[in-house]
Amino acid sequence: MARAVEPDPALLDSKKKMISGTYLRNAWYVAAWSDDLAEEQLLGRTILKEPVVLYRKADGSVAALEDRCPHRFAPLHMGKVIRGDRVQCPYHGLEFDASGACVRNPHGTKSIPPRARVRSYPVTERHKAIWIWMGSEPSDESKVPDFSVLDNVPEMHATKRDHITIRANYELIIDNLLDLSHTSYLHDGILGNSDTVESEISVEREGDDVIVSRHAPNAIAPGLFAILMPSLPDRVDKFTHMRWMPPSNLRLVTGICSTGARPESGTGYHAIHMLTPESDRTTHYFFTAVRFNVMTTDDALNAQIQQKISTTRRFAFEEQDAPVIEAQQEVIESAQTPVDPVILAIDVGPVRYKQILQKLIAVEQTQS
Numbered sequence: 001m002a003r004a005v006e007p008d009p010a011l012l013d014s015k016k017k018m019i020s021g022t023y024l025r026n027a028w029y030v031a032a033w034s035d036d037l038a039e040e041q042l043l044g045r046t047i048l049k050e051p052v053v054l055y056r057k058a059d060g061s062v063a064a065l066e067d068r069c070p071h072r073f074a075p076l077h078m079g080k081v082i083r084g085d086r087v088q089c090p091y092h093g094l095e096f097d098a099s100g101a102c103v104r105n106p107h108g109t110k111s112i113p114p115r116a117r118v119r120s121y122p123v124t125e126r127h128k129a130i131w132i133w134m135g136s137e138p139s140d141e142s143k144v145p146d147f148s149v150l151d152n153v154p155e156m157h158a159t160k161r162d163h164i165t166i167r168a169n170y171e172l173i174i175d176n177l178l179d180l181s182h183t184s185y186l187h188d189g190i191l192g193n194s195d196t197v198e199s200e201i202s203v204e205r206e207g208d209d210v211i212v213s214r215h216a217p218n219a220i221a222p223g224l225f226a227i228l229m230p231s232l233p234d235r236v237d238k239f240t241h242m243r244w245m246p247p248s249n250l251r252l253v254t255g256i257c258s259t260g261a262r263p264e265s266g267t268g269y270h271a272i273h274m275l276t277p278e279s280d281r282t283t284h285y286f287f288t289a290v291r292f293n294v295m296t297t298d299d300a301l302n303a304q305i306q307q308k309i310s311t312t313r314r315f316a317f318e319e320q321d322a323p324v325i326e327a328q329q330e331v332i333e334s335a336q337t338p339v340d341p342v343i344l345a346i347d348v349g350p351v352r353y354k355q356i357l358q359k360l361i362a363v364e365q366t367q368s
Contacts, residue, residue, distance in 0.1 A: 022361055022365070023048045023134075023247065023277055023361070024246060024247040024357065024360050024361050024364060025048065025134045025135035025136070025364065026133070026134075026135030026136070026137040026364055027133070027134070027135065027143065027246065027247050028124070028131040028132070028133055028139075028143060028144050028145065029047055029048070029131065029132055029134060029247075029248070029276040029277075030129045030130065030131055030132075030249075030274040030276050030284070030286050031043075031045055031047060031052065031054055031064065031123070031130045031131065031132040031276070032045065032054060032129070032130045032163075033128060033129055033130070033161040033163065033286065034125055034128050034129060034130055035128070035161060036130075036163070037054055037055070037056055037062065037130060038056070039056050039060075040055075040056075040080070040081045041055065041056070041081070042054070042055050042076070042077040042078075042079065042080065042081060042087065043055070043077065044067050044075060044076075044077030044078075045067075045278075045284070046278045046279065047132060047134060047276055047277070047278065047284075048134050048277055049277075049278075049279050049280070050066070050134065051066065051067035051068055051075065052064050052065070052066065052067050052121060052132065053065050053066075053067040053075070053076045053077040053087065054123070054130065054132075055081050055087060056081075057084065057085045057098055058084030058085055061123075061125075062123045062125060062130050063085070063098035063120070063123065064120065064121040064122075064123045064132050065087060065096060065098075065100055065118050065119065065120055065121070066100065066118035066119040066120075066121075068118065069089040069091065069092075069094060069118070070102075070115060070116055070117065070118060071089065071091070071092060071094055071116070072091055072092070074089055074090055074091035074092075075090075076089055076090075076096070076118070078090040082095065083095075085097055085098055086103065086104075092106075092107065093106045093107075094106075094116065096117070096118055098120065099120050100117050100118040100119055100120035101116075101117045102116035102117055121133060121134065122139035124139075124141055124144065126141075126144050126147075127144075127147035127148060127150045127151060128150050128151075128161060129147070129150075129161075129274065129286065131144055135364075145245040145249040145251075145274075146245070146251075147249075147251060147272055147274075149251070149270040149272075149290050149292075150272065150288065150290060153290050156299065156302050156303065156306060157290060157291045157294055157302070157306070158288065158289070158290045158291075158306075159288050159289045159290075159306055159309045159310040159313070160288065160310040160314075161286070161288045162286070162287050162288060162310070162313075162314055163284065163285065163286050163287075164285050164314070164317060164318050164322070165278065165282060165283065165284055165285065166282070166283045166285050166321075166322045166325060166326065167281060167282055167322075167326045167329065168281060168282070168283060168322075168325045168326050168328065168329035169277070169280055169281055169283065169329060170248050170275045170276075170277045170283040171354070171357075172325050172328055172329060173275055173283055173285065173321075173325060174244060174248060174250070174275065174350070174353060175350045176321055176325055177242060177244075177250050177252075177273055178210070178212050178242055178244055178250070178349035178350050178353060179212075179346050179347060179349060179350055200214070200215045200216075200217075201213070201214050201345070201346065201348070203348045203349050203352060205352065205356075208245075208246050208356050208360065209243055209244060209245050209246075210243070210244045210349055210352050210353045210356065211241060211242065211243045211244075212241075212242045212244075212348070212349035213239070213240065213241045213242075214239070214240045215237065215238075215239050216237065216238040216239075217237045217259060217260075218235050218236075218237065218259050219235065219236060219237070219238050220234070220235065220236075221236045221238070221256050222238070224308070224309065224312050224313075225238065225254075225255065225256045225268065227305055227308060228255070228256070228267045228268065228269075228291070228295065228296070228305065229256060229266070229267055229295055230295055230296060233258060233259070235259050236256040236257060236258065236259060236266075237256065237257050237258070237259050237260070237261065237263070237266075238254075238255075238256050239253075239254065239255060239256070239257070239263040239266070239268075240252060240253070240254040241253045241254070242349070244349070244353045246356065246357060246360055247357060247360070248274075248275040248276065248277065249273070249274050249275065250272075250273040250274075250275075251270060251271070251272060251273070252270065252271035252272075252273070253268065253270055253271075253292075254268050254269065254271060255267050255268015255269065255292070255293075256268060264293075265293075266293065267291070267292065267293040267294065267295050268291070268292060268293070269289045269290060269291045269292060269309065270289060270290045270291075270292060271287070271289045271313070272286075272287055272288045272289065272290070273285070273286075273287050274286040274287070281329055281333070285317065287313065287314075287317065289309055289310075289313060291305075291309075
């Protein structure tokens, strides 16, 4: 019988803080998919409890400003983009450039008070997403998480770039994603089944990344994977490799192969999960998927598979994961005594990422 690795006792000594009120700020977070921000559009988002407005400048690059006019605190995203690179406040018409400076006051002598400015945030576009740097340290584009699997792939092999909001702390969602044993229960028949409960689990660390792997041999292929392999055998090996990249981005390689074969010989998809905390109890959840080793050649069938993966994954996250995670949030918040979770063998990944994340946050706070 396949057996999960036991947790390292050294990892279990410290009490785990289930709901964190602090964030790693000197890091990149996804603010939106690139496709979500059109020319002359203002997009308001709350990120790490800070209101932000995003827009494209005349050259097509993205700017991000504090979404709060310093005059009467009206949200700038309710205004409009004018003169190519400026945002005009909807309330009294003050105009701000991409640096956050007020460059026009249409009232009275038209003088601009020194405090008439808003914060500007570093932004970059990579891997079909808009990333924002929320910290005070200089931004470092080498720290953008590696989602290069999204670049230069046939559109037919990639699913919709999607987004939902989950009413829970982002750490609860990471816990969910790093412990994929839940797929046999919450997503029974879709992403997992009774054959995938007993899996070999391994946990590795690469730098600050944590990789949790599960291998379920000799299993009936779960429904979403069965459609990916022509001439599907009665039994397959199912594999998953979930990589957590600080602070809150995850990349999964999952699929099926013939029993006893190397995973690389099979087929499946890269599942992208990018989590951006909105507040302590709400999270922006961006997701998509890219198929690998595509074995189906018919365009009509591939279009059906593309749609099936898109709709099934959204259903799994929105209708199956989210209600449970949001219920966890409510239970933790309403608890009259401190919560201290029981640790199972399947929790090694979540325990290790929490240790790394808490250490990174502590170091950042010490240096600030």
